[in-house]
């Protein structure tokens with residue numbers, strides 16, 4: 001008993017140092033969570049502590065602190081805070097990217113990694129090439145002004161094919177459009193400020209007849225959409241597997257076949273269905289944002305575009321780029337790193353949560369504390385990247401023409417998160433970005449187009465944070 005009190009006393013003492021230590025933010029949390037520039041610029045500190053409706057939140061603004069906590073102490077820093085509207089009101093708990101740290105999350109993630117492994121990468125790259133050449137390139141050729149829609153169609157179709165192996169249309173595929181709707185529902189359920197129940201837990205008990213309980217009606221409709229998102233493509237795949245008709249290999253098909261003889265096959269099949277549902281959300285918006293960031297950068301920096309084109313032409317010649325060409329495209333590599341750095345697709349990462357209390361550099365960090373790794377701030381740190389708001393791929397190249405090793409590489413650090421929750425699809429994303437960028441550069445000139453008077457449209461880069469993902 002006595003020692004229990006002692007520990008409690010210690011905790012209180014250290015807790016008071018938190019408040020004098022890292023800068024404590026005023027309590028307008030959700031606004032700040034949407035403004036990564038603000039969180040680092042206002043404070044000039046590596047770690048910010050704030051409370052939102054009594055819930056502790058730490059924002060980490062530098063890479064070293066993130067590595068110390070999220071990687072070296074991953075056993076404590078790898079959980080996720082539950083989005084109450086999603087998991088408790090709608091009752092949808094299927095997504096392993098949002099699951100708390102534990103066995104169920106581990107099983108889903110292992111299943112994902114077994115399929116999206118380095119060993120399977122050549123097969124995945126083949127599918128990427130197929131969709132790039134049969135979908136994206138002809139679409140751009142037909143209507144270059146719809147580039148954003150074409151990128152979405154390309155990435156959505158590819159995602160659906162890798163996951164389910166179902167045939168997709170080159171444009172406006174119904175399954176892809178429906179999956180986008182479904183993921184919008186998921187994003188809305190956790191969007192800061194949208195549902196009060198995410199902040200005030202007891203609201204989930206409000207009866208449906210009470211004024212102010214509209215969110216409960218909405219939840220019912222959302223549940224129907226999410227059930228269809230998970231069931232429809234999965235059942236279509238199982239049916240195609242039974243008929244053996246014109247199906248392609250996919251995550252669902254290969255994983256179900258591998259697990260077919262397991263005694264708990266039914267449970268495993270449910271995990272397969274749930275993991276499949278997660279893939280579209282992990283892959284689509286993030287990779288589309290990164291691709292559109294590359295395109296935007298080429299518009300505002302035509303000199304960089306020309307230099308990258310010259311490199312691609314000199315390595316590839318008259319044919320289309322292949323994955324085997326990528327190691328020789330050093331300048332393109334710098335361009336991709338700079339695109340990931342300049343506008344990180346998930347500027348605040350995906351928040352982690354502590355599953356135990358901790359003490360770091362004398363600061364007490366409570367259990368169930370949300371931990372936000374501010375990728376934007378890390379990748380705009382002037383100590384490493386001078387003129388960080390400018391798009392300058394040269395920053396990654398030494399005077400004698402090698403890739404720099406002395407500054408953090410956005411392909412490996414911060415962009416894809418940290419520790420045990422680090423993005424398990426980063427190798428797929430990077431493959432897609434490299435080959436897409438090289439192929440577009442080899443075939444097209446990228447510019448902003450002209451207005452009705454024939455003058456070039458002026459482009460000012462603006463990035464809109466929407467929930468987790470930054471949009472171009």
Ligand code: HEM
Pocket residue numbers: 096097098109112116278279282283286287290344345346349350351352415416417418419420421422423424425426428429
């Ligand atoms: C440029 C593209 C991408 C970016 C910037 C990105 C970024 C991220 C980030 C920041 C996280 C959270 C990491 C953390 O909690 O520390 C994450 C998680 C995840 N990503 Fe990606 N990602 C991208 C592409 C992909 C692709 C292509 C896939 C699938 C093939 C994918 C699947 C996932 C999954 C399943 C998770 C959840 C992991 C977990 O919670 O255990 N992502 N991603």
